Structure formats: C-alpha cells, structure tokens
Amino acid sequence: MKKFHLVTYRDWSFKKKLLVIISALLTAIVIFISFFSYILYSDNFTRQTVNQTQEIIEQVAINVDTYLDELFRLNLSPYYNDTIMEELEDEYNTHSFDLYRKRSIENFLASVMILPRSEILRVYILTDNYLYSYTRTPYDMGDYNNYKDTDWYKQAIKSSTPVFVPNHPEKIYGDKPTRIFSIAQRIRSKEDNSKVLAVIKVDANYSGIKTICDKVQLKEKGSLFILDANKNIVYENNKLEQKDLIDNLNFSEYKNDGSYPQTIDSKKYLINVATLKTTGFKVIAVNSYEELTRTARMIRNLIILLAFICLLLAVMALFLFVQRFLKPLFKIVHLMKQVQEGNLSVQVEIENNDEIGYLADSFNHMIRQIREILDRNTQLVKEIYESRYLQKEAQYNILCSQIKPHFLYNTLNTISLLIKCRDYNGAILSIEKLSFFLRGIMNTDKIIPLSAELDIVDSYLGIQQARFGDNLSYLIDISGQFKTFMLPALTLQPIVENAVIHGCEEKRGKSFIHIYSTSDADCLRIHVTDNGAGIEENTLKELLQKLSPEYMSKEEVKENTSLPESIGLINVNKRIKLKYGEEYGLDIVSFPLEGTHVTINLPYPEK
Secondary structure (H helix, E strand, C coil): CCCCCCCCHHHCCHHHHHHHHHHHHHHHHHHHHHHHHHHHHHHHHHHHHHHHHHHHHHHHHHHHHHHHHHHHHHCCHHHHCHHHHHHHHCCCCCHHHHHHHHHHHHHHHHHHHCCCCCCEEEEEEECCCCEEEEECCCCCCCCCCCHHHCHHHHHHHHCCCCEEEEEEEEECCCCCEEEEEEEEEEEECCCCCCCEEEEEEEEECCHHHHHHHHCCCCCCCEEEEEECCCCCEEEEEECCCCCCHHHHCCHHHCCCCEEEEEEECCEEEEEEEEECCCCCCEEEEEEEHHHHCHHHHHHHHHHHHHHHHHHHHHHHHHHHHHHHHCHHHHHHHHHHHHHHCCCCCCCCCCCCCCHHHHHHHHHHHHHHHHHHHHHHHHHHHHHHHHHHHHHHHHHHHHHHHHCCHHHHHHHHHHHHHHHHCCCHHHHHHHHHHHHHHHHHHCCCCCEEEHHHHHHHHHHHHHHHHHHHHHHEEEEEECCHHHCCCEEECCCCHHHHHHHHHHHHCCCCCCEEEEEEEEECCCEEEEEEEECCCCCCHHHHHHHHHHHCCCCCCHHHHHHCCCCHHHHHHHHHHHHHHHHHCCCCEEEEEEECCCEEEEEEEEECCCC
C-alpha cells in the first residue's frame, strides 16, 4: 500500500516560499484595494446620486409649488376688475339686472379661461344666492346644486387663505370619472374686509403637474410619485417591477424631507422625499439600490479585472525576478551539495556585491578554510602517526640494540666477574640496574617525566660503568625544577648510548659523560657531552643534513645504511619536532679526538 507524504510549508523550497508568500500578499493587497475602492466609490456614488435625486425632487416640488401658486393667483383676479367687484357688492335684484350681472361675470370668467392653461377645466364664482360659471367641459361640478352644503365652501367662507380641494373624481368629458383638484377662495369687499361677497373656485386636472414631472429623467429602475395629504396618487411614473410600491412604503418615517433606505420584498430601495409648501403634497422618488450601484459594480468588476491582470503580470515579473535574483543562491546550494558529497574544489563566481555576493564570498572562504583545516588535520594525523611510528621504532631499536646478545653477554659477564671477585654488592647493584633498565625500555610508548628518563639513563650508564670500570665516569646535573617536565620516552637515552658506543668504546683512556641543563625564557636545553673520539667532518656534515627539516622520510632513513649509528639521533630529532615544532630538536657539535656535544632543545616548561 502506497504511503502519501504530506508536504508541509517547512518542506517547501525557498523559491516556492518566496513566490507563494509575495503572491499571496499581492493578491491580498489587490483584493483589499479593489474591495475598499469599490466600497468608497459605491458609497460616494450612491451619496451623490441620492443628493442629486433629492435636489431634483426638491426642484420638482418648487416647480409644482410655483404652478399651484399661479393657480392660486387666479383666485385673486376679481380684485383687479372693479366692475366685477361692484356687481358682486350690488344687492339690487331685478330680473334684467340679474341677467346683466350674470352675463358680465361669466364673460369675466371666460376671459380668465382664455389664459393658455389647458389644465383649467372650470371656473366658478359662488354666492349665497347665485352661481356663475364658465366651463370647457360638458359637465359641471358634481356639487353644482348643493355647493353651499359642501365642506370646501364652508371652509372657504371662513378661511383667509385658499382652500385646496384634493384629488377627487368627477365627470369631465364622459361617463368615466376624471381625477381633478380644486382651489377655492373667498372674495371680500374692498370697502369692508369683513364682508364676504362670494367664493371663487377653479377646477383643474393634473396635466400641468404631469407636464412638470414628466420632464424629470428617471433612472431605468426608478419611480416618481406625488401624493396628496390623504396618500392619494396625484402623479405616478413607475418604472419598477414592483407595481404596488406605494402600498409598501412606510410613510410614518417620512416626516422630514430627505432620503430613507427601505427594504421591500427583500429588495433594497432608496426613498427621497420633498414636501410642497403650498399644499403639503409629497414628492417621492423611489430608486432601486441595485440600479444605483450598477455603474459602481461595473467599475468594480473592471477594477478587479484590471487588478488581476496587473497581479498576473506582477507574479510573472516576480517569478522572473526571483529566478534571476536567486540564481546565485541556487548555485551556492548546488555547490554545497557537491561539497557534501566530498568535492572541496568548488568555488562560486561572485557576480554582485550584495548580501548574496557576501554569502558567496563567505562560502568560498569557508571552503578554503575547510580545505586548510583538512590539510592541517591530514598533516597532523600524519605527524601523529609518524610520531607514534617513530616511538615504536625507537622502542624496537632500543630493544634490539640493548637486548642483543653481545650487550647481554657483556653485562652478564660483568656481573659474573663481580661475583667471582666476591663483589656481591656490585653484582647485586648491576643486576638491579639491568632489571630497572629493561623494565624502563619496555614502557616507552608514552609520555614520561624527565626524572623517569634520567633514571633509565642512570641505569644504562651504571651498567656500562660496571663494565668499563674507572675508564668511564658520568655526571647527571639536571635542575630539579625541570624534572617534572613531560617528554616522549627514549628521548635522552639514545643520545647517551651514542656517546658511550661511538665515544668511549672507540677511545683509549678515560671517558667522561656530562649531562646537564640550561634554559632561557623560551627554551629548555639538555646537554650531553663526552670527551670521546668525536665525529669526522664529512660524517658530521652528512648527519646534520639528515637532521634538517628537508630530510628524507623515515622509510628513506630505514633504507639508508651509510650511517646506521645515526638512526637513533635522527629518530629523536624527528620525534621532538613532531611533538613540539620545527624550532625544537637536536644540535650537534663535534671535533675529532676532542669529543661531541649534543644539545636537546625543548620548550620551556612554563610555555
């Protein structure tokens, strides 16, 4: 069964993380700016539209008020005709005078109707006893015979202001009623203002108001209404799908002029209200919020489209930029994988001086340091190996040279002679020194104190002194402060051995070996001097060459047999240099027939 590995964010490449994060950030910014711009634009556009609509309906209200005010001024026309006023005040009643008065007043009313106001249908002057009229219609008003009992007549008699008779149906041109409105106002005597002479009444249809309102350019989904005080429709132009809109309006909230939001059947509308000062009519504009924001939505969609096109271009540019910008970094990663596989010869070409260039330079520097460290470690391992090899080789050489048959034969023969001479103490001392010497050289694979090395040397010289007798004497004069100094085993013994074998054995007469120490601020020096046969000049020159740092490797030393007696010195010299550094090692000064002076240079103990 296959196992699916869920790749988490931490497993993404740096390039993918950078692209995803920046793309997400750009997308969020684009969405935020688009949404915020749409909200601001939509709100601002809606506010402007609402304010513009409010201004329009307020202007409609002003125009209708002006229109009605002109109709109201028609009621004042009798005051400008003295003849009509005199005839209304004259109480003389005869049949002929009544006919004359009727003809005169109705002619006056006809002249009023001559004005280019086609919406004016009928004009009446009504007194308590007479009714004068002029009409453009075949029908008179419905209250023709009982006008004195109507409310509007009674109100007009008592009111000093015009009485507006709101929307009401009457027969005008046919049997089908037409909705009209009327304006009635009392006519008072010029001589006595308290005396009411008559009531003038004007009937008009709504064509004048319709003409004014039809000039208003409604939006595609908008409507305009004029309602009277009883919520009757005076004018209607409805382009909305909601035909019974008026029945759903909440008129209780429209106490003041302004705009009101309202939701009807889950659809949001904006209601603008303006009130006519003359009649209290309400001019109401209803606009669908959806229609008001249609332009804003179109612009929003266009902005979103353009934004996402720009976003796509930005992401593409970002991809190319990241690809180019991170190319040196990817190259460094690729080279790091090669380094991980063991290839330390790689180098990054530095193309820029920015942070990535600094990283590339640091990478190159790190590789160089790693190579140097590895080279040093390799050299150190080699030196440690050589040191241990030389240590073992020294131990092996000492064992071979000291435990060889003639050494044991000479030592045992010396002990035998001491016993025969009944020098039991000397024999016992020689046996103890031999035992100590053999035990010392058997533990030469470690670092030991200088005092332990001196004990081995003392045992060796004691054995040789028992053999040579008075012909060999020695003095070990090492300062006590240096005896705790740690050094590789068999550092001093091979040099003393050379002094005995190549110095004393080849010389006739007495030999003296002096071992002492000197020091300065940086170096501890152990000196081994003898007054033996010394070393020939050519031999010494060859030996010093082999002690130099440029000398051949230990394999070459082993193969070279021209100076077999120098192997111990070369071994000691190389071990000291490997242990403490090239500035330390052996110095040899020798003169034929005068002796040899070997100096062992070691670091000062405090260093």
